[in-house]
Amino acid sequence: MEFLNHQLKLAVTKHFLFKSKVKSFVYGVDTPLEPILDHRQCNFGIWIKDFGFPLYGHIPAMQELGKVHEEIHDYATYLVNLKKANKDEEAITGLVGLEERADHIIRLLQVIQAKLTA
Incomplete structure (x- = not known):
C-alpha cells in the first residue's frame, strides 16, 4: 500500500511539473521544452511506461490515462506553437483547455488509486 501511494504521488508530481513548464512558456518564461512535449519522453510518460x-x-x-496523457501533450504542443507564432492571447486563453485535461488526468489517477485500495 505504501508503495502504491508513493507511486501515485510521484505521478501527480511529475504531471504538475509538466503543466507548470508549459504554462511558464506560454506566459513568456524562457523554459526548455525538450523533452517534455514528447509524451514518451516526459517524466510522467516514463512513469506511465x-x-x-x-x-x-x-x-x-x-488505459484511458495513457490516451489522455498523449492528448494533453498534443494540446500543449498546440499552445506552444501558438506562443511561437506570437499569438499570445490565444495561447493564454487556451490554458483553460490545458487545465481541463490536467484535471482529467488527476481524476484518472484517483480512480486508479481507489480501485487498488478497495
Whole structure:
C-alpha cells in the first residue's frame, strides 16, 4: 500500500511539473521544452511506461490515462506553437483547455488509486 501511494504521488508530481513548464512558456518564461512535449519522453510518460502500465495496466482507467496523457501533450504542443507564432492571447486563453485535461488526468489517477485500495 505504501508503495502504491508513493507511486501515485510521484505521478501527480511529475504531471504538475509538466503543466507548470508549459504554462511558464506560454506566459513568456524562457523554459526548455525538450523533452517534455514528447509524451514518451516526459517524466510522467516514463512513469506511465515503466510503472503505470506494468503495475496497473489491468485497470481501464490506466488505459484511458495513457490516451489522455498523449492528448494533453498534443494540446500543449498546440499552445506552444501558438506562443511561437506570437499569438499570445490565444495561447493564454487556451490554458483553460490545458487545465481541463490536467484535471482529467488527476481524476484518472484517483480512480486508479481507489480501485487498488478497495
